[in-house]
Structures are given as structure tokens and as C-alpha cells.
Amino acid sequence: MKSSVRMGQVFGVPLRIHWTVPLLVVLFGYGLGSQTLPVWIPDQSNATYTVAGLAGALLLLGSLLAHEAAHALTARRKGIEVKSITLWALGGLTEMGRPRAAGAAFLVAVSGPLASLIVGAAALGAGIALSGWAVGAAVLVWLGWVNFVLGVFNLLPAAPLDGGRVVQALMWWRTGDRDRADRAAARSGQVLGIVLIAAGWILVLRGAPSGLWLTVIGFFVVIVAGAERQRAKLAPALRGVRASEAMATPVETCPDWLTVQRCVDDVALPARHATLPLIDFEGRPSGLLHLPQLARIPAAQRETSRVRDVATPLSQCTTCAPDDLLEDVVEKLRPGSGMRILVTDGQRLVGIITSRDITRIVQRHALRGTESR
DSSP states (O other), rough: OTTTTEEEEEEEEEEETTHHHHHHHHHHHIIIIIIIIIHHHHHHOOOHHHHHHHHHHHHHHHHHHHHHHHHHHHHTTTOOEEEEEEEEEEEEEEEOOSSSSHHHHHHHHHHHHHHHHHHHHHHHHHHTTTTSSHHHHHHHHHOOOOOOOOHHHHTTTSTSHHHHHHHHHHHHHHHOHHHHHHHHHHHHHHHHHHHHHHHHHHHHHHTTTTHHHHHHHHHHHHHHHHHHHHHHHHHHHTTTOOHHHBSSSOOOOEEEEHHHHHIIIIIIIOOSSSSEEOOOOSEEEEEEEEEEGGSSSOOGGTTTTTTHSSEEEEEEEEEEOOTTTHHHHHTTOOOOSSSEEEEEEETTEEEEEEEEHHHHHHHHHHHHHHHHH
């Protein structure tokens, strides 16, 4: 996830913190310290409420990490590559490869909500045991209930929630058709997202600001579920296809040391494509330039700015080798990042794959399907 900073490791898995995490801590800390605790345990000092609210928000952040760590540990035990864990304002995200069996997919999906329910039960038990310390007990009881809500919410049967992954795995196991299971889970996710958005707006209109949070979650679910549905439609056409069979060659490139103005004059205007790979002095790929980005550069800066300063650096581009399976490569794409893949052989650029190339493969697959009927 972009705009996140690496903050160490969890069980050997890189941990990243998104810039929205402090916002999450502030919002939950403020809500707990200024609204919940004064109602549950009145007549405490403002300092007590503030410290307790902050402690509760940090404990909640730790429980979100436990949820994602459970996904990561289960995935690794099933031989699935786990790339990173990222915490952000809407919870957490564990970036990993796709399970190769329905059983593994089921265990990975259910492990997160199960961890949240276990943490919730432990927090409630600890809160009851600390009944003599009212503030601490109230924070732990709150933490327990929040984790129960988190666990149950994540079990809703719609992707990208864990419950959608569970249903997806069960349908895959029962029918043997992974593509069908993926499409069904993604459709249910889109429906759930729309319901959450509607419910959130109703709450807002009734004077409940918390409805905005529900609306944001709904938009996120709709966007991710839509991307997953699109990928599920692509999967049958891409299966077994190598990147070398899809990439466009020869590749139009742009030297990364050119100024923006010279790039506009010498490269952008005569270019046949809207996206150009950048190459450095040694001919190695260094990034990806989307030509409409150049139009946003003020005229006064075009003679001094280099195209590498406005392009997407190679570290943030999706790359693959010619022999990589296209289905696996597409899985690396982030929702909303666009269908642009650089194909490299070592340090040499050999091709580029865009949405037009993917569309051509899908059309050919459809034609073959028509012929078989």
C-alpha cells in the first residue's frame, strides 16, 4: 500500500504503518475518552479519560495487528508467500500470494476473525477480573466488545471481508470451480458495500457522525470487490498465458534524463502510446511515464524538471519476467493502479503489457470459446 512506512517485522513478516494510523488512534482514543468512558465511569478527571482513551486505542491497534498476524502465520504454514502486513485507518491488510487449494484458502481466511474473537474473549475476561480498577476494567471491556464486533463484521459473506473468503473457499471446494467462486464472492462484496454506504448515509442524516465511517468502509468494499470481480472475469482467459505472449514489442521508451519540455517536443507528441517506460543512461528501465502527467507541469518548470521526477519510479511499478504466468502477474496489480506491466529480462527491458494487450487476449479467449460451441 502506498504512503506507508516500514516499522520492523512481525514473525519475520515486514510490518508497514500507513499514514492514516495516527488518525485511527486519535479517532478511537477521542471517542473512548470523551464519550464512552465518561458514561460508563463518571466523575473521573479529564487526564484519566485522555490517558485511558489513548491506551485503549493503542490496544485496539495491537489487536488489529494480531488479526493480520494470524492470517500471515496461517498462510506461511500452508506454503503461501507473505510479503507484508500493513496497518491503516480501516484495519489491516496482509499482502500474500493466492492459495493453491480450497482448504488452505479457508484456513487463511478464518484465522483472522478467530484471532479477533479470541482477543475479545481474553479482554473481556481480563476486564471482569480487574473489576476493582474501574478505568482499566472499562477499557478492557470496551476492547473486548470492539474485537467481537470486528470478528463478526469480518465474517460477513462478502469479499474482500474474511467471510467472503470463507464462502469463496467453500464454494471452490464444493464445485471445483475457483473462477465461479471468485465471481460470486466479489458480487456479494459489491452488494454489501452499497448496503454499508446507504446505511452510513442514513445514520448521518439522523445525526450520527459515525455513519461517515461506515460510508467510507462501504466505498472501500465496493472498490476492492469491483477490482476482484474484474480479475475473476480475466482469470480464465489469462490462465496458462506467459507474459512474453502478451507483451507489446518493440517498446517505445523515453530517456529519464530529458527535461519535461524536451520530452513533450521530441517524445510525447509523436508517441503512439499514452504510457512510456523510462530508461537510464545505461539503457536499464527506471520508471513509467504516463504522458497526461506532463500536461500538469507548469510551463515555467518544464525546462528544469526532468521526466524521472514526475514519473512513477521502477520500485512502484509492476514488473515481471517473460516466462512469468500472466495470471500471477496481474495479481500483483494494486486496485486503481492501472494495467501497466513492465517485462524485463534481468536489467533489460523487453516489453510492456497494457490494458489493450489484456483485452486482446480476452477477446481471443472469447473467440475460442465461441468456436468450441
